[in-house]
Amino acid sequence: MTLFKKFSGELSDPESSDSDSIDSDEELQKAFAEGKLKSGFVIEAAPKKQLIKNKIGLLQKLDEMKVNLDWIERLDMVNTPARVLPGIEEEDSQQDIHNDFKREMTFYRQAQSAVLEALPKLHKVGLKTKRPEDYFAEMAKSDDHMKRVREKLLEKQLGMERSEKAKKLRDLRKYGKQVQKEVLQKRQKEKRDMLEAVKKYRKGQLNFKTFLPYKFEKCSEMTPNKKRIYKNAKFGFGGQKKRSKSNTKESVNDVKQYGRNFSKIKKSSKKGGSMVSYTNNKRLGKSRRQNVKSKK
């Protein structure tokens, strides 16, 4: 069993397993001190493989099977991946095998450079490369299949759009909420400040003008509306209303109001506006009244 007992550090490169498979404890300790061994449990090392690479045989076979034909018969090319953009540096693609996007991109660019190399060559020979619109022939994928592909693409695109829309809405809502919050906070703050100022004013730390400068000015400019004035007069705002309706000496002595034609005076004064003495309205004699009637 000791034959296979090795540490994980050695498993990674099977080619360099030149050390003895039977390791003494001392050797292991030494190796551990040097940092060659990782801590971890024991893993079986892969048994040594015999490596064969018959260079001469490979080349001989290559020569044997090669057919001497023009490039147009073979259409093979050796390409390095095409450059993405002149400014961008190419990264080392060998290390990104597990990065799907980068890996596929290198393959894509390799194919691209192949196309860029081959098409001019073919044009030079006089071969057409682009299929005209009216050339119909059997395709690798059926129309039905392509329809499904298109549907899928469309669905995906729609889904993306929908999600983007939802995202935007979500963002907007978030923003709106924040704005609302800010407004509320501002209002609260104003109120708090106001209350504090009022408190201070009450204590006499502030005078009226300093704590409400603009509102004070505004007040001086403003006049109360007429309705208010009337109501104030009627129901009281400013001054005692008690006993204001009881008779006084003057009101008692004012005889004008009492008389036969009190109501008429009131009416006419409302209509004409000018004061009319009731002597003018004295009833005429009978004959005169009849005359007036006949004239009408």
Place this chain on the structure above:
Amino acid sequence: MGKRKHVRDTNNKDVSEGKKPKEDVILPPVVSSDEPVPRQKKWINKQRVLVLSSRGIGYRSRHLMLDLRSLLPQSKSESKMDTKDKLFVINEMCEMKNCNKCIYFEAKKKMDLYMWVANVPRGPSAKFLVENVHTMSELKMTGNCLKASRPLLSFSKEFEEDDHWKLLKELFVQTFGVPNHHPKSQPFFDHVFSFSVMDNRIWFRNYQILEEDASLAEIGPRFVLNPIRIFEGSFGGPTLYINPHYTSPNEHRRILKKTLAAKYLMKVEAKRGHEARKPTNSSYDLDPTDDFFTINPETLSATKT
């Protein structure tokens, strides 16, 4: 399948008229069966590929095989091979089908797929493990191409560097390349097969050429070939190359299991060790005479009575 039409420009044809080139054969709409069918004389590169699989192949691998068959007009089909048959039977099959190349899909354990690519009568042949298979019928592959147009073959620069890669490149060119003027092939160039070496594997992709400015769309299939061995003969013979980086899927699964088991074993071992190391009596020695004079209240009361 549309027959190949004239795709050369007329003025170009005039120039080459002096040399009397071999004429492109266009079949009339009605052909009597008694007459021998005229041959395409320009068709020089006569590669024929037998594409077949073993029994017990999964659905995905079967689709992959069918995709390759549909993309390669020079391919021929054969019914599934029995798993118990010896591999060199395929050589005879190829001879009967008049094929000089072969792609053989070998399924094992209903989960692992191996692919043989062989140059039939005289070799070489290569065996690969096929990983990460995506077929052409997957909906995320959006491209499309003519069924039998000739693909451009693009290889990454690693194929020039090492001897075994060089050999594999030649093998791929001859199997995957559609011969010029093949009777079933179609004109125009609308797709690229790209072979790239990454992580000691060969990554196969098939792209449609959308525009002349090299914008592409993937058609599929896509798969990764992990080379195992290259043999001198077809389906056998002495080994020319063994891939040192290759671990068989069985081995891989075994190691995974083993590491999981080791974790449990470590835990058990640690528990046992802890038990063994736990002290049974107190950690330092006591003198038994130390508490000789301490009074035990019970014994005291007992003596009183």
